[in-house]
Amino acid sequence: MTTDRRVLVHPDKDSLAGAVAARFITKIIDILDENDEAHVVLSGGSVNTAVLAAIRNSPAQNNVDWKRISFWWGDERFVEAGSSDRNDGQAREALLDHIPLDEAKVHAFASSDEIPDIDEAAASYAAELEAAAPDGQRYPRFDIMFLGVGPDGHIASLFPGLSGITETEKTVIPVLNSPKPPPLRLSLTLPVIRSADRIWLVMAGSDKASPLGLALAGASIEEVPAAGAEGRKRTVFFVDQDAAAEVPENLIAPSY
Numbered sequence: 152m153t154t155d156r157r158v159l160v161h162p163d164k165d166s167l168a169g170a171v172a173a174r175f176i177t178k179i180i181d182i183l184d185e186n187d188e189a190h191v192v193l194s195g196g197s198v199n200t201a202v203l204a205a206i207r208n209s210p211a212q213n214n215v216d217w218k219r220i221s222f223w224w225g226d227e228r229f230v231e232a233g234s235s236d237r238n239d240g241q242a243r244e245a246l247l248d249h250i251p252l253d254e255a256k257v258h259a260f261a262s263s264d265e266i267p268d269i270d271e272a273a274a275s276y277a278a279e280l281e282a283a284a285p286d287g288q289r290y291p292r293f294d295i296m297f298l299g300v301g302p303d304g305h306i307a308s309l310f311p312g313l314s315g316i317t318e319t320e321k322t323v324i325p326v327l328n329s330p331k332p333p334p335l336r337l338s339l340t341l342p343v344i345r346s347a348d349r350i351w352l353v354m355a356g357s358d359k360a361s362p363l364g365l366a367l368a369g370a371s372i373e374e375v376p377a378a379g380a381e382g383r384k385r386t387v388f389f390v391d392q393d394a395a396a397e398v399p400e401n402l403i404a405p406s407y
């Protein structure tokens with residue numbers, strides 16, 4: 152494990168969501184002070200959705216120039232538009248529908264009714280990433296990428312035991328046999344995830360203790376995909392007390 156991975160522990164899921172929201176607002180304001188624009192990657196899952204709701208409910212979010220932020224997703228369930236399964240719908244409901252953003256900068260994956268062929272849907276998102284990339288690059292430089300982690304250690308839709316986690320050529324892959332329903336998904340690949348400046352993994356609950364402990368202990372990415380989530384500048388595991396049960400004491404940074 153490298154030295155720029157940190158674990159910040161909060162007492163419970165609510166305080167965790169509030170703390171990550173506050174930190175996001177502060178950090179994104181700093182990033183927008185120094186740059187014309189920012190790219191943020193959102194995640195599905197209950198914990199990250201709670202973070203988005205906490206951002207929405209924070210008065211400090213009025214100080215964010217939302218129109219300069221591009222929003223992306225790490226993965227998506229390949230279902231029809233409007234399905235409550237879709238990560239983008241959950242993020243819109245929790246935050247995006249309530250802030251003054253630039254709709255042209257909201258980059259949701261295609262739904263199965265927009266592009267019925269899943270390979271084409273993956274290629275379409277890859278093209279969208281490339282269109283927003285600096286010259287000669289295949290994807291933007293992501294400032295902050297949020298990730299959730301499943302009890303099995305999956306991140307985005309890269310699951311243990313499936314070949315997607317070792318994909319190094321494609322930037323976006325179709326997933327045809329997700330062990331967690333729904334089976335059809337679209338996902339960024341690990342090289343794209345690892346290109347982010349900051350990866351923020353947000354985890355709550357005792358079922359996350361084992362994947363977190365294994366990821367920090369250097370498990371293989373094939374067994375615990377979360378072990379491969381390392382950002383260019385910083386990787387932070389924001390966790391609650393229950394998820395922290397198997398984290399070695401010396402890796403826990405003071406949370407303030």
Ligand SMILES: O=C(O)[C@H](O)[C@@H](O)[C@H](O)[C@H](O)COP(=O)(O)O
Nearest residue numbers: 195196197198199299300301331
């Ligand atoms: O696509 C999915 O099935 C979920 O979005 C999943 O990947 C989720 O992000 C993690 O399982 C963490 O979920 P929680 O935040 O609810 O623990």
